[in-house]
Every structure is written in C-alpha cells, then in structure tokens.
Amino acid sequence: MTALLYALISAFIVSLIGLAVFWALFIQSSKLKKILILLVSFSAGGLMGGAFFHLLPESLEISKDSTLVFLYVLCGFCLFFILEKFLRWHHCHGKECHHHLHLSYMNLIGDSLHNFIDGIIIVSAYLVSIPLGMVTTLSIISHEIPQEMGDFGVLLYSGMPKRKAMLYNFMVALLAIVGVIVGYFLIQYIQGISNFLIPAAAGGFIYIAATDLIPELQQEINAKSSIINFIIFVFALLFMYFLRKLGV
Secondary structure (H helix, E strand, O other): OHHHHHHHHHHHHHHHHHHHHHHHHHOOHHHHHHHHHHHHHHHHHHHHHHHHHHHHHHHHHHOOOHHHHHHHHHHHHHHHHHHHHHHHHOOOOHHHOOOHHHHHHHHHHHHHHHHHHHHHHHHHHHHHOHHHHHHHHHHHHHHHHHHHHHHHHHHHHOOOOHHHHHHHHHHHHOHHHHHHHHHHHHHHHOOOHHHHHHHHHHHHHHHHHHHHHHHHHHOOOOHHHHHHHHHHHHHHHHHHHHHHHOOO
C-alpha cells in the first residue's frame, strides 16, 4: 500500500502542473518563450536520462530476457507514435482551422489519454522501487511543464475563456490519479504486467524526447542560445546519471 500512496501523491503533484501554467498569464510572451525553451532542453535531457539510466537498467534487472525488454521498449515507442498521430489527425492550425472549439476538445481528449498513461507509468515504477518511482515522476514533471503550457495555449487559441481553460486543464491532469489506481489493480491481477509497462515507458520517454523536444531545440539558430540549450540538456542527463549512481 505504501507504493500506491507514494504513486497517488506523485500523480497529484504532476496534476498540479496543470495549474502551474497560471503564472504564464503574467509573463510577457517574449520572456515566456525564453523560459519555455529552457524547460524543453531540461525536459529532453531528463526524459532521455530517465529512460537510459533508470527505466532500462531496472527493466533489464527484473527480466530474464533482454530481447523481450527491448521489444517492449519499441512497443512503448510505437504506442506514443500512434498517440501523436491521433492528435495530429485531429488538430488544425492557422488558416486551415475553422472549428476552433472542436480543436480544444480534441486536445483535451488526447491530453486525457496521455495523463492516464502517465499515472499507470508512475505506479508501475513505484511498485518496483520507491526511488525508481520518484525518478520517473521527476522525468514526467520535466516534460509536463512545457506540454501543459502548450495545451493551455491551444485552449486559449480555440477561444475558450482563461478560467474555463484552466479548470478543464486541471480536471484533465487529474486523470493521472485515475491512471495510478487503474494501473495498481491491473498490476495486482495481471501477473508480470509491470515487466512490460516499465520498458514501454522508457520507449515513450525516448520517443517524446527524440521526436518532439529535440527537434524543437534544433530550430534555434542563435549560436549562444543553442549552446545554452545544449548545456542544460547535458546537465539534465548528468543529473539523472548521478541520481542513479547515488542509488536514487
């Protein structure tokens, strides 16, 4: 039960990220853009480090078949690929978008599924070990901050009032808690499912970092900003590495 309690607390903290976007309303857009790109840099390094230094080593330790572990990693990678395709099929941009309200609700549906999966990943990690659960939660948080800000921006773009957008964003974020509860009972009744979920989570982390976040960093053409972004990316990697070395 301790693992479940830790997972619920962690999922609630992740859910609070949905409210954290409120402070962005009081920051000038130019400053917000600079802060976001720094968060994206840290998030990319955090997710890659979380996958390669924590989730994959743990998966290889608890599984007797390394080939099966990497198969599950690819399954997670493909799952997030399909999820992103689903979101792109139901998103419209700029002049092509004629149903802004439809855009906002499809964004909320996609975010709901994503947060639900996050909850399952969190509880799966905690059931292996408390330290792994904490590191996994940290990796998810580092990704959630820029993502939630982006989702909030989509809701505002769709014409939704600020307070309503914040309320919906937070309600959707709370589905991470539902994911924790569902994941906990799945793991209790389906033997060995955590052996799949942890490497699949690693695949998802690698997909998000490699296909969404790093390409965003590659668009930076200013040399100074690019160097700073790379330093933050490497710092996040080293941070995750030393957490592993410290046994966290």
